[in-house]
Amino acid sequence: xxxxxxxxxxxxxxxxxxxxxxxxxxxxxxxxxxxxxxxxxxxxxxxxxxxxxxxxxxxxxxxxxxxxxxxxxxxxxxxxxxxxxxxxxxxxxxxxxxxxxxxxxxxxxxxxxxxxxxxxxxxxxxxxxxxxxxxxxxxxxx
Amino acid sequence: xxxxxxxxxxxxxxxxxxxxxxxxxxxxxxxxxxxxxxxxxxxxxxxxxxxxxxxxxxxxxxxxxxxxxxxxxxxxxxxxxxxxxxxxxxxxxxxxxxxxxxxxxxxxxxxxxxxxxxxxxxxxxxxxxxxxxxxxxxxxxx
DNA sequence: ATACTAATTTGTAATCGTTACAAATATAAA
DNA sequence: TTTATATTTGTAACGATTACAAATTAGTAT
Ligand SMILES: [Mn+2]
Ligand SMILES: [Mn+2]
Ligand SMILES: [Zn+2]
Ligand SMILES: [Zn+2]
Numbered sequence: 152x153x154x155x156x157x158x159x160x161x162x163x164x165x166x167x168x169x170x171x172x173x174x175x176x177x178x179x180x181x182x183x184x185x186x187x188x189x190x191x192x193x194x195x196x197x198x199x200x201x202x203x204x205x206x207x208x209x210x211x212x213x214x215x216x217x218x219x220x221x222x223x224x225x226x227x228x229x230x231x232x233x234x235x236x237x238x239x240x241x242x243x244x245x246x247x248x249x250x251x252x253x254x255x256x257x258x259x260x261x262x263x264x265x266x267x268x269x270x271x272x273x274x275x276x277x278x279x280x281x282x283x284x285x286x287x288x289x290x291x292x293x
Numbered sequence: 294x295x296x297x298x299x300x301x302x303x304x305x306x307x308x309x310x311x312x313x314x315x316x317x318x319x320x321x322x323x324x325x326x327x328x329x330x331x332x333x334x335x336x337x338x339x340x341x342x343x344x345x346x347x348x349x350x351x352x353x354x355x356x357x358x359x360x361x362x363x364x365x366x367x368x369x370x371x372x373x374x375x376x377x378x379x380x381x382x383x384x385x386x387x388x389x390x391x392x393x394x395x396x397x398x399x400x401x402x403x404x405x406x407x408x409x410x411x412x413x414x415x416x417x418x419x420x421x422x423x424x425x426x427x428x429x430x431x432x433x434x435x
Numbered sequence: 436a437t438a439c440t441a442a443t444t445t446g447t448a449a450t451c452g453t454t455a456c457a458a459a460t461a462t463a464a465a
Numbered sequence: 466t467t468t469a470t471a472t473t474t475g476t477a478a479c480g481a482t483t484a485c486a487a488a489t490t491a492g493t494a495t
Contacts, residue, residue: 205445208444208482227372230375232481244421245421247424247429249425271427271430277369279388279420281415282413282415284396316473334452346474351473353452354454373482
């Protein structure tokens with residue numbers, strides 16, 4: 152019950168300034184354990200087995216909280232389904248158009264498509280960057 | 294009325310195997326002219342002035358058709374709003390978290406964040422690739 | 436321990452973007 | 466002019482996400 156993993160999960164939440172409730176612990180543990188970029192529906196149905204009372208609202212609230220606190224990143228590779236990733240390190244995502252799975256691959260500054268796992272074939276590539284544009288940067292400094 | 298632009302738009306649609314109806318011409322012309330990655334709502338309200346009878350269903354159908362025929366690419370930089378770009382060449386997109394605008398920037402294989410327009414500050418970067426994974430690739434070849 | 440306060444969770448209803456569908460319209464062929 | 470086909474339109478349905486207020490839980494003061 153109070154095994155190593157559980158303790159780590161708890162510490163990670165606390166370090167991010169998040170009070171480690173049961174729901175938050177289990178949701179974060181799931182994301183840490185299952186690095187296959189689950190959709191909200193997948194998260195909900197799997198977690199519902201662990202916490203039968205879990206509500207979808209809590210799941211959404213918690214995921215938004217994790218994103219806000221930067222311990223989880225939203226994957227917007229598909230417009231119609233939100234996916235989440237507890238691996239916030241710099242890496243790319245590959246979505247197979249046939250089986251629908253989302254895979255990780257190394258991506259650091261200057262990385263090329265060749266970094267894809269062997270056998271993977273790229274058909275479309277898209278680089279998104281979020282931040283501040285020149286004007287907004289100025290207005291904030293001022 | 295039958296100016297150069299109009300002709301080009303028409304040819305481009307025909308070359309993609311799309312019958313150039315009035316709605317399709319105007320939607321595509323808008324995308325070609327306004328390269329600021331409009332949302333569907335922006336497209337609808339602006340185009341509604343040109344074609345008062347335009348329906349939202351036609352707009353969605355047309356955009357999906359353009360994407361299918363590969364003369365337009367969907368921008369999934371934000372999960373809650375579809376954006377579209379008639380520039381299908383390889384380039385990156387930058388979204389300002391303050392003003393919300395989506396800017397283009399050069400991105401070809403091996404490009405780094407340094408390629409951002411001067412004054413722009415990156416806070417988060419995400420590389421998405423679509424294609425076929427190793428297994429699915431094999432099963433198709435077979 | 437009890438009472439009180441604040442934070443969290445839950446269920447339901449509302450919202451928003453997108454798609455399904457069938458009728459109406461326009462285009463092309465016979 | 467018929468007839469068939471493709472396109473557009475309006476409305477209804479759908480699915481994902483959020484708003485909201487009640488219920489529950491956790492924390493603090495008495
Ligand atoms: Mn990942
Ligand atoms: Mn662009
Ligand atoms: Zn696959
Ligand atoms: Zn800006």
